[in-house]
Amino acid sequence: MISVVILGAGNVATHLYKAFCKIDEVSVTQWYNRSLDAIRTFKNDVSITDDLAQLNEADVYILAVSDDAIKMLSTQLPFENRLVVHTSGAASLYDIDKKHKRGVFYPLQTFSKAAEIDFANVPICIEALESTDYHVLKKMAKALGSPTKKVNTDQRKVLHLAAVFVNNFTNQLYRVAHEITESEGAEFDLLKPLILETAKKVQNVSPYMAQTGPAKRNDKKTLRKHLKLIKNKHHTDIYNLLTTSIQQTHGRKKL
Amino acid sequence: MISVVILGAGNVATHLYKAFCKIDEVSVTQWYNRSLDAIRTFKNDVSITDDLAQLNEADVYILAVSDDAIKMLSTQLPFENRLVVHTSGAASLYDIDKKHKRGVFYPLQTFSKAAEIDFANVPICIEALESTDYHVLKKMAKALGSPTKKVNTDQRKVLHLAAVFVNNFTNQLYRVAHEITESEGAEFDLLKPLILETAKKVQNVSPYMAQTGPAKRNDKKTLRKHLKLIKNKHHTDIYNLLTTSIQQTHGRKKL
Numbered sequence: 001m002i003s004v005v006i007l008g009a010g011n012v013a014t015h016l017y018k019a020f021c022k023i024d025e026v027s028v029t030q031w032y033n034r035s036l037d038a039i040r041t042f043k044n045d046v047s048i049t050d051d052l053a054q055l056n057e058a059d060v061y062i063l064a065v066s067d068d069a070i071k072m073l074s075t076q077l078p079f080e081n082r083l084v085v086h087t088s089g090a091a092s093l094y095d096i097d098k099k100h101k102r103g104v105f106y107p108l109q110t111f112s113k114a115a116e117i118d119f120a121n122v123p124i125c126i127e128a129l130e131s132t133d134y135h136v137l138k139k140m141a142k143a144l145g146s147p148t149k150k151v152n153t154d155q156r157k158v159l160h161l162a163a164v165f166v167n168n169f170t171n172q173l174y175r176v177a178h179e180i181t182e183s184e185g186a187e188f189d190l191l192k193p194l195i196l197e198t199a200k201k202v203q204n205v206s207p208y209m210a211q212t213g214p215a216k217r218n219d220k221k222t223l224r225k226h227l228k229l230i231k232n233k234h235h236t237d238i239y240n241l242l243t244t245s246i247q248q249t250h251g252r253k254k255l
Numbered sequence: 256m257i258s259v260v261i262l263g264a265g266n267v268a269t270h271l272y273k274a275f276c277k278i279d280e281v282s283v284t285q286w287y288n289r290s291l292d293a294i295r296t297f298k299n300d301v302s303i304t305d306d307l308a309q310l311n312e313a314d315v316y317i318l319a320v321s322d323d324a325i326k327m328l329s330t331q332l333p334f335e336n337r338l339v340v341h342t343s344g345a346a347s348l349y350d351i352d353k354k355h356k357r358g359v360f361y362p363l364q365t366f367s368k369a370a371e372i373d374f375a376n377v378p379i380c381i382e383a384l385e386s387t388d389y390h391v392l393k394k395m396a397k398a399l400g401s402p403t404k405k406v407n408t409d410q411r412k413v414l415h416l417a418a419v420f421v422n423n424f425t426n427q428l429y430r431v432a433h434e435i436t437e438s439e440g441a442e443f444d445l446l447k448p449l450i451l452e453t454a455k456k457v458q459n460v461s462p463y464m465a466q467t468g469p470a471k472r473n474d475k476k477t478l479r480k481h482l483k484l485i486k487n488k489h490h491t492d493i494y495n496l497l498t499t500s501i502q503q504t505h506g507r508k509k510l
Contacts, residue, residue, distance in 0.1 A: 067477070090477050108445055110452055110467060114460075121448040147445075155441040161481050162432035166446050167453045168468035169497040170425045175462035175504055177417035186410040190363055190402075191421050192458050193376040197365055198422045199454035203447050205369075207430035212365060213423035222322065222345050226416050234500060241496055242424040245489060249430055 002140055003058040005030045007073065009038035011111035012087050013064035017042070019119050025143035030056045052076055059136060060085060062105060067091040074100060083133050089160030093127055093153060103128035105137050106156055107146070110167050119144040125151045125159060176235055183231065208249065215246035257395055258313040260285045262328065264293035266366035267342050268319035272297070274374050280398035285311045307331055314391060315340060317360060322346040329355060338388050344415030348382055348408060358383035360392050361411055362401070365422050374399040380406045380414060431490055438486065463504065470501035 004026055006013050013031075020026045030047045032055060033039050039048050049055070061077065063070055063086040070086045077084065080099035089106050096102040104127035111117060124141035126148055128134035134150065141148040151159065174195060178188045201210045214222035223243060230236050259281055261268050268286075275281045285302045287310060288294050294303050304310070316332065318325055318341040325341045332339065335354035344361050351357040359382035366372060379396035381403055383389035389405065396403040406414065429450060433443045456465045469477035478498060485491050 090480055109449055110456070112456070112465075112467070115456070121452065123445045123448060125445065149442065149445055151441065154439050157480070157484060158435055158439040158441050159445060161484050162435045162441075162443075162446055163449055164468055164470075164481065165428045165432040165435070165493075166450050168466065168470060168501065169493070170428050170450075170453055171457065171462050171466050172497050172501050172504070173420045173425050173428070174457050175466070176500070177420040178462050180413055180417045180420070184409050184413040186406065186413050186417075187404065188417075190378045190380065190404055190414060191417055193378060194364055194418055195421050195425075195454045195457060197376065198425055199450045201365065201367070201370070202426065202429050202450060207426050207433050210367075211423065211426050211430070212367070213419055215419075215423055225345055225412070226419065229412060229416050234503065237496060238420075238424070238500060241492060242427050245431070245493065246423060246427050248489065249427070 002026045002060060002136060002143075003029045003056075004140070005032065005055060005058040005061045006064060007032045007061060008064035008069075009033040009035075010064060010066075011113060012107065013062075014113075015111050015117050016062065016064060016087075016107075017046070019117075019144050021045070023143050026140055029058055053078055055079070057082075059083065060140065061100075062087060063096070067095075070095045071097070083136060085128075085137065089125075089156060089163065093129070101128075101130060101133050103133050103137055104156065105141070106151075106160075108159060108163060119146045123147045123149060125149050125156050127151055127153065127156060173238075176238060179232070180230070180235065211246060211250065213246075215243040216250050218247065257281045257315060257391060257398075258284045258311075259315045259317060259395070260287065260310060260313040261317050261319060262287045263317075263319035263324075264288040264290075265319060265321075266368060267362065268317075269368075270366050270372050271317065271319060271342075271362075272301070274372075274399050276300070278398050281395055284313055308333055310334070312337075314338065315395065316355075317342060318351070322350075325350045326352070338391060340383075340392065344380075344411060344418065348384070356385060356388050358388050358392055359411065360396070361406075361415075363414060363418060374401045378402045378404060380404050380411050382406055382408065382411060428493075431493060434487070435485070435490065466501060466505065468501075470498040471505050473502065 006017055020028045028046055031039050032049050036050045061084045067088050070091050074084055074097040084096050084100040085103040085105045087105055093102050093104050106125040107122045108125055109122040124146045126137045138148050181188045261272055275283045283301055286294050287304050289305055291305045316339045322343050325346050329339055329352040339351050339355040340358040340360045342360055348357050348359050361380040362377045364377040379401045381392045393403050432446055436443045
C-alpha cells in the first residue's frame with residue numbers, strides 16, 4: 001500500500017484523488033489546499049487541511065499545483081528526504097526543493113471538471129532521480145491502470161509542447177470550423193463524425209500516411225475555391241499556413 | 256427498391272458499393288469505370304462495364320468521380336431526364352449536364368482504402384432541384400443508416416471547407432507533433448489518447464467551451480518556454496498563428 005498526500009485542488013488533483021479512491025494499492029491519507037473551500041466537499045472521505053505544519057507522513061507527496069507555485073510550496077514543506085513529485089509537463093524537476101527526494105508524475109491528458117476520465121487512457125510520464133523512487137511512482141501509475149513511460153526532462157517538455165499542438169491547436173481548428181459553418185447557417189454538428197474519425201485514424205496509421213485532401217493532392221482549383229469562400233483574414237492565414245505545411249511535408253510546391 | 260448505377264472506382268465509389276450491398280432497400284445493378292481493371296475484382300457480384308453505351312436503366316446514377324470529371328462524364332451519358340448525382344463537397348450541382356434530373360449526394364467523412372466505414376457515422380448532405388428527387392436520395396441515405404441533411408450549395412461548399420480544417424489541417428497538426436516528439440526521441444504514441452479525448456470532448460461541448468492551455472490562459476512564461484523549445488521555423492509560425500487565434504477567440508491580447 002502506497003500512502004499519498006495530495007496538494008492542490010485543480011482538475012489534476014481532483015481526478016487523481018477520485019482515481020486513487022477506487023483502487024486498493026494506493027491510499028490518499030490527506031488532502032492539502034491553501035483554501036479549504038475547494039476541497040471541503042470531500043471532508044467526510046479524507047483528512048483535509050490548509051496547514052502545512054499538519055501534514056502527515058506519507059510515501060509520496062503530489063504537488064498538483066500551478067507551475068509557478070511548485071518551487072515555493074516545495075520549499076515550505078516542513079520535512080525533508082521524502083518523495084515529493086509535481087504533475088507538470090513544463091516545470092523542471094529541479095523546481096522542487098533539493099531537500100526532498102524529487103520526481104515528476106505527469107499525466108498526459110486533458111482534464112476537465114465535468115468529464116469522467118478513465119486512467120487507462122492517461123499515459124503517465126515518470127521522471128525521478130533515484131531508481132527506488134521511480135519504481136514507487138511506476139507502481140502508483142500501474143495501480144491506476146495507466147500506461148507509463150520513463151522520460152527525461154527534455155522528452156517531457158517536448159511532449160508537453162506537442163500536446164499543445166494536438167489538443168489546444170486542434171481544438172482551435174474545430175473552433176474555426178464552427179465559425180465558418182455557422183456563418184453560412186450550416187451545422188457544425190455534421191462535422192463531428194469526421195472529427196472523431198480523423199482522430200481514430202492516427203491511432204493505427206501515421207499522420208503522414210493518413211493525410212488526404214486538396215493540399216496534399218496540390219489540387220489548385222479547390223484551393224482557390226476555398227480561399228475565395230473564406231471571409232475572415234485570420235482564417236485565410238491559417239488556411240495558407242497549414243496548406244503550405246502539408247505541401248512541405250508531402251513534397252509539393254508552395255501555393 | 257431503389258436501383259443504382261455507380262460510376263467511378265475511387266474510395267467513395269467503393270465504400271458506397273460495399274455499403275449498398277449490405278442493405279435490401281438499394282440494389283446496385285451496374286458499376287461503370289473507364290478502366291475495368293479497378294473494378295474487375297467485383298465482376299462476379301455485379302455487372303461491370305467500361306462502355307457508357309451499355310449502361311442499364313436505373314433510378315439513380317451516382318457519379319463518384321473527381322470534381323474535374325463530373326461535367327464531361329454527365330454530358331457523355333447516353334440518356335436524359337434520369338436522376339444523376341455527384342458525391343463532391345466542392346463541385347457545383349450545375350456541373351451535371353442539364354439534360355438530367357440533378358442532385359448531390361455528399362458523404363461528409365474521410366474514406367480510406369483500408370479502413371471499414373460504418374455509414375451511421377457518415378452524414379449525407381443532400382441537394383436536389385426537385386422534391387421527388389430529394390426524397391429518393393434521402394431514402395437511399397436513410398437505408399444506409401446515415402444521418403441526412405438537406406443543404407444548399409453554399410452550405411455544402413462551406414462544410415467542405417470546414418472539413419479541410421477539422422480533417423486535413425488537424426491531421427497536419429498531428430504530423431507536426433510527430434516531428435516534434437521524434438526529434439527528441441519522445442514517443443508520439445503517448446499523445447494518441449489525448450488526440451482521441453480532444454476529438455471526443457467536442458462531441459458534447461462547443462470548441463469554445465472545450466479550450467484550455469497556455470494560450471487561452473495567456474500564460475506568457477509557458478508560451479516563451481515553448482517557443483524556445485521549437486527548432487523549426489515553420490513550427491514556430493504555426494505555434495504563433497494558432498496561439499494568436501486562440502487569444503483572439505478568447506479575448507486575450509496578442510503575444
